[in-house]
Amino acid sequence: MKARNREGMVILESMIKTTIEEFEKFIRFNEDEKPVLSAKLGVFGKKDSYKLNQILRHKKDVSGPNYNQDQYPVIDLMFSLALEGRLYVKVNDEKGKPSLLETDSVESFKALNIYEKYLYLLQTYWTKYDFETKNDKWIDIITIYNFLATVSNAEKGEKIIKNEYDQTRALYSSAADFLYHMRFFGFGELEEIQGAKGKYENRIKAFIPNEFGIEASDFLINRVFVLRNNNDLPIKLSPSSVKKKAGSTKNAFDVFKKLFPDGCAVKTVVSENEFDRSGVYTFKVSLGRYCSRKINVSHHHTLSNLHTAIQEAFNFDDDHLYAFYVNGNYRTGKPIYCAETRDFGRTTEETTIEEMNLYKGQKLYYLFDFGDMWEFTIELTKIDKNAPLPLRPVIIEEKGESPEQYPSWE
Numbered sequence: 001m002k003a004r005n006r007e008g009m010v011i012l013e014s015m016i017k018t019t020i021e022e023f024e025k026f027i028r029f030n031e032d033e034k035p036v037l038s039a040k041l042g043v044f045g046k047k048d049s050y051k052l053n054q055i056l057r058h059k060k061d062v063s064g065p066n067y068n069q070d071q072y073p074v075i076d077l078m079f080s081l082a083l084e085g086r087l088y089v090k091v092n093d094e095k096g097k098p099s100l101l102e103t104d105s106v107e108s109f110k111a112l113n114i115y116e117k118y119l120y121l122l123q124t125y126w127t128k129y130d131f132e133t134k135n136d137k138w139i140d141i142i143t144i145y146n147f148l149a150t151v152s153n154a155e156k157g158e159k160i161i162k163n164e165y166d167q168t169r170a171l172y173s174s175a176a177d178f179l180y181h182m183r184f185f186g187f188g189e190l191e192e193i194q195g196a197k198g199k200y201e202n203r204i205k206a207f208i209p210n211e212f213g214i215e216a217s218d219f220l221i222n223r224v225f226v227l228r229n230n231n232d233l234p235i236k237l238s239p240s241s242v243k244k245k246a247g248s249t250k251n252a253f254d255v256f257k258k259l260f261p262d263g264c265a266v267k268t269v270v271s272e273n274e275f276d277r278s279g280v281y282t283f284k285v286s287l288g289r290y291c292s293r294k295i296n297v298s299h300h301h302t303l304s305n306l307h308t309a310i311q312e313a314f315n316f317d318d319d320h321l322y323a324f325y326v327n328g329n330y331r332t333g334k335p336i337y338c339a340e341t342r343d344f345g346r347t348t349e350e351t352t353i354e355e356m357n358l359y360k361g362q363k364l365y366y367l368f369d370f371g372d373m374w375e376f377t378i379e380l381t382k383i384d385k386n387a388p389l390p391l392r393p394v395i396i397e398e399k400g401e402s403p404e405q406y407p408s409w410e
Helices: 006-033 048-054 072-082 104-110 114-128 141-152 167-172 177-184 213-224 250-258 303-313 338-346
Strands: 089-090 097-101 186-191 206-209 280-286 292-298 324-325 334-337 363-368 374-384 394-399
Touching: 006 048, 006 072, 006 097, 006 114, 006 213, 048 072, 072 114, 072 177, 114 250, 141 167, 141 177, 141 213, 167 177, 167 206, 177 186, 177 206, 177 250, 213 250, 280 303, 280 363, 292 303, 303 324, 303 363, 303 394, 334 338
Parallel strands: none
Antiparallel strands: 089 097, 186 206, 280 292, 280 374, 292 394, 324 334, 324 363, 363 374
16 A cells, blocks of 8 residues: 555545444444344344344435345345454354354454454455355356456546446346445445346446555455465466465465555454453353352363252252253254263363353353253353452352252152
């Protein structure tokens, strides 16, 4: 990126400001509304998609909640960025209903400046977003390369219109989401065709790049194109097509930060693997609506240790097999079994609390006795990084009387 004076920096910041404002609306929407995702597709439902659309600057012109998430290009993009960037993870409740759970990376993202936030979103998009699958194979890496090359050679304000004889023609109809993404990232504006409804109709009349979009397109094809998430890239593009190689996605930020003048971006979101998972974990373990226990465990403790504490807390005899389930109950979740069922993979004795990468608010499910089927819900309510680590799990709160494990039927 060329050097800019003070006025130039103000203009540059204004071009990327909307991108950050829109994504921060997405974050606030999840914090405030806590939407439940659709059971079939695992995305926002029609009502939530419509509600979020109404507060966006570049909203889809619709009269009511009649469209699925994938028909809102910007919302669908932000949803993908949130997951691919590990700002959120999908979790299921006991009924298998999915929702988005905020990870520690969200706070790391919020602490960045506007340039760093923008680069994190662009880097996530460029290195992890699956263009081909998202667009039903209507475009491939060559289509994207050719269009960006056209933009990089255009004049500011020039209208780039559909060429019926060029492979980029799908970008104006069936694969128009890519052009909406270009606008989201501040590369330019769109001249839309009013009244276009169907996916295969022409939806875009012209893409109109701005100065930043022209420079950024040149940067993408000449500096970071080899970081694209595409295994066939070396086959589809000859070495001469990419002027400068950028290295691996592991060091992608060091490459992407060169999009802006020196000093604008110095840090990025902390990697999930770099977060400190140590501390005292407080779990609320519930058996039904009126019986619960809170248990403190160290990050060093295993699921087996937690199992023993639950047995003690509810006065059970610890005389049957058991399993913990992540992202759903025993019908829908992923199981981690006790040692006696070692043939089913990694066991509770081998799994520490720390390595499960749990987040505050996340739920686990614990099934004890595969015959009587005692089902417990476990919610992580707190992670205290400053408290002394307990040598063994500690029961800190009891509510309600424990049921009899073997009730008398006399």
